[in-house]
Amino acid sequence: MINPVLLKSFCTLAELGHFTRTADKLHMTQSGVSQHVRKLEESLGQTLLIRQGKKFSLTHAGNQVYQKGKQILQTMEELETSLQDDPEFEGEVSVMSPGSVGLRLYPDILSMQQTHSKLTVDYRFAPNDSVESHLSQGVLDIGLMSKLTANPKIDAKEVAKEALVLVTPADFDDCELSSATTSMAMWNQLKELGFIQHPDSAYQAALLLGANFPEFSHIDDIRKSGFSNQIGSILEPVSLGLGFTVLPAFAVDAFVYQDKIKRHTLPNPVNETIYLCTNREHVLPKRVIGLLARLEEWLA
Template sequence: MDQHLLVFVTTVEMGNFSRAAEELHMTQPAVSQYIQALERTVGARLLERNSKFVRLNKAGELVYHHAKEILGLYTRMKDLVDDLSNTASGELTIGASYTYGEYVLPHIIADLRNQYPRIQPRITIGNTKDIAELVAGRHLDIGIVEGNDKHREKIHAEPFAEDAMFVYVSADHRFARQESVDLAQLQEETWIVREQGSGTREAAERMFAALQFRPAHLLEFGSTQLIKESVEAGLGITLLSHWATRKELTLGSLSIAKVTGTPIIRQFSLVTQANPYQTKAMQVFRELVRVRSSFS
């Protein structure tokens, strides 16, 4: 592994030379020398410096992006070699879209830690678009996303589960007591939806198109939990996954509205980089995901 790249990436992520030196168990002058040597090698200044912090310039952003990829490939190579003779171990970087990441993934990670304590998971939660891009850019080993991925030439997608999505209202909303809800009523409601790029937002837009209406009032929130709290408070109605609403249905704070054309069914997929090599850590994680999806 190129020590210059490791020192550079650590310095950027720690924010200054002194914290990087502490993290790397080096002296501060040694860190500075490594950075200067790397700048001479690439022929450009990479960091804007002052006494308190360092900041990437344009050249630094390019080098940082590729350095992260190179270091990730080195770690992956080492893990693959270790896998030839050892049990599943090492770091596993996992990404998941919000619905799966917040409501299903924690249970899988608990199983993973119990069964394979030598695996060190590192979790990133984001919307579907962001997770797919991080996997495609080799910043994540594996991702779990909803909706359609846009990087098929760079990643492999494997559908593993279907998710049912329903229209949810507060427990005291009139829709909770109706045997059916017509389109005119739906159109006049305030709909609370996720941000663009979210698989949940994509499903809501698909439902609006299928039922041929657009909400008169639309609120966009960046958190499923915030949406649930807002619906409970009577601010509006929403389309959400059954995975995200089990607790609220049990407590009786949310109700499912009987809307023709629902539930909306969407797929969840495991996405990995487009190559045939997988560490044992990735293999056991994939198997745990499949097992969990069989009874979710």
């Protein structure tokens, strides 16, 4: 294998055509340059220079080594530069999260991109399973999940709690759940109203309704009165009186028509834990590390 130090000395000599200038440029002695050339010739088993006093000319082999050597040295230099060039606010970062967390974070991310125009954030809303799958495949830089994964490829850090909220139309009769009787009354009203489903509704409804209504067994026991897979649209049918739903608080906070919906305080609050996740097999560039820190700060 060719020693790159010897190759650099030889290519510099071939380019400058002078031992003294080569020694000065490489901060070496002339004898040191000559020694490098001899060692390179020995390692290749080829004569590279025809020496004529203080002058020299390249042999055919020497010219080949010079032409190819220049390309090799340039490639090595470019590689070293690209590895060292790791700016915090340049390049692309891919992020994926459930919709509610995305509604909370996306405005802050857009503001950050306005400040740092060379930073590009590819942000996608997706359910927990999709986030986990993309992280595991190594095609995603940052994932946020509301379920703790057991996948050994994924590092997960708890960064926030998000309350689950029971949301009904604004004119829904509110009653304080202080007894089994009032619990049954409200439960019957909810069943009559019907449930607006969404991709995570079965899981989230089971957590919140199961903790507060003894009558609850499965969300399928309640009449389905609508479905939306767009996080910004789930509360639209609720605001029109078409049903109730259970959503994380960030999604409820982001809904425009707050006067047309009603949040209900239940005796047993339920929170989802938000986890900030990366693929533990990846070496993270500065732009990813920087965004991770800001996401944690914004959620806190």
